[in-house]
Amino acid sequence: MDEFLLVYIENLMCFSLFFVNFSRKKHFTARFITSVGLGAGGVCLIGRLLSVSNLLVFVYYLLEFCMLLAIFHFCFQTGWEQALGCASAGRATQHLIYQILQIISLRFDPSAYLDPNSWMYFAGALLSYLPFCLAVYLIFSRRIGAFNIDFETMEFRFGLGLLSAVMVLICVGITRLVKSGGVRSESTIIAESLYAIICCLLCLVMQFELYQKAKLTKEIEMVRMLWKKDSKQLAERKDTIELINMKCHDIRHKLEDYHLPITDDEEKELKDLIRIYDQTYRTGSQTLDVLLADRALLCEKDHIQLSFLGDGSCLKFLTEADVYSLLGNALGNAVEAARRVEEEKRQISMIIRNSGDLVSISVTNYYQGQLHFEEDLPVTTQPDTEDFHGYGMKSMQAIAGKYGGKLKVKAENGVFKLTIWLIDSSRQPA
Template structure:
């Protein structure tokens, strides 16, 4: 009886430990350790109380391992479901995330615990380990199980969970959680009922354990691998939407700049006709105002001309100095929309960063693009204040949550599609973005 209580206690601690490891990346509530340890101990107390009540009501001992007592297998199945439910409540009480995210990680944690338990069962069938389990029955089985749990938990954590952010729509996450819980409960239920057969041999034990390991691995696949697939699909949809917006913006920008230049051209003729009616200083002021809008950049590429003209007007308005040294004659290998997306995103990021610089003398954006031997190189540089964080080699900043980081991903994708390379550096308050494209391969 005491051995069974100890086994159930160890199992509960293993489940809580697995779910804790899986939930490490989640935001913690205030007084986290008080909450977690207090609720974990309460789980154990309820587990002990349930066993005590079972013994009182049935007037029999609770047996954790194989048993032939009528109805005890059914009780154990629902008992383990109750333990899982209490562990979920413990994690939800300790970590500050939605119930669906909590269920997501707890399902993965319980699956990892069940994998570790069944790996231990297989190891116990080996002659040498079986001998030690029998010879040192009080402590060796628990030590073996603890080591296996540690290895499995850490392996799954570093392979699947580390730096993991639950992604996808709420509906998609609900579906994955429901399917995972269903598969998990089926696996645990079958394992529980089969374990209560005292006549099964070691071959049956291995087969049952392998079934449980495969089933719980499927749960982890549903939770984490399919989630990554959904993330990729969402990224593709988002980048497609961004490209659509950029295409529309390019058409609009081109039309606007052409219209402005036409109006400026007409205004220049009208100003010439007015000379003599106003003072020379007044005429220079009027001509200067018109010249701001007639600042069309000529690079040798029509698309790049539109981008740089648009950005130069914005910089003029916002007190930013935009310096361009661009010979785009060698840029003919690139699709027009890729040019617009690449330079548009790069300049938007640089200008937005420069706009936030406190010192007006450092609000500078420099653009260099030219053919260098058999390569076409692009260098965009700007100053920045504060710190820039990097994730997977790309800078990340707070912005539109729906399109966060997709500008950099889009540029990286475009560079790779032309066998080019993109590099980013941020040092001593200066941010540099470089692209190199081989012309021979293209």
């Protein structure tokens, strides 16, 4: 069998590890089979033409890399920069596995038992890649694929491009220089292979860290935008709730002063409607009063019972924006969940307690369906993340951490309970 074809298929296997998490383009099967088939013919032909010198073989492997990059970009919904990052990781994986197998072959050489040109040898070589591919997928590629990176920042794009170029240079360029050195001793081969293995592992770890850093940077920026949006909403809600309360107060007194020609039932219904909009909370926190009054209107519309117990004055060490963002997101998520359950279970309970310098906030509601967790936080069920969906929990977690506290979520038997602990540093002894 052709050595170039074997390496080509090995690269296909390793590249696939980093592209499998992306969406496929229309007519994927036809695209993939056609492009891979043409590529296989190309590597066999071009490989023979360029195998006359190490320099030309180096050029060949660069061409092969570019061809595989184009194939996967043609078949999967990725940008070129995204495809380059995944392709370089795939090439580093192939080189990593190749070097590991080269060390193993020093003690157990399959060519001593099988003809290197036979199909059995070819199939065995590919099968030997499978356990290593699985390990790389579980450790690196599966987690990298979960990062939703938009490649907007120039720093990330430059870093990924530079790292990708280094990875390809290590896997293609340095390898050709080493192989041009002629016959080498066993200890030299082991040292060279270990060096290549360490370099490939470092490159994969660096790429993973680069993606993780970009993900965290995006999350921080989204949370900051969410806080800014919440601050603006707080100012608007204050004015709205105050105006509604004033109007409802006037209407209620006018009903008492004037005897309108309506029945008792109609008068009662009208007063009940006014009461809905005239609810005034006295929790001890003006921001919490505004928030509860605003959420109560939403709850009334969807027949959700909202109850509050506790003392909001113990939240005075928080800024108004933090109170609104923290509890607003908690109640917002609870309202969304309550809307999806049967009416008798549409209940939301908020309890605020304090003991010394420790303040606890718990929000409990029913939910239905299956919740999925990531890093101990529930993943958003909203299909559209453009409107900050999925960042509310991260925002609450960040605010809790800001005040030395933490956030815990418990969901079982159809009951969702969010608990937030905060530390009031003003109550701590000096």
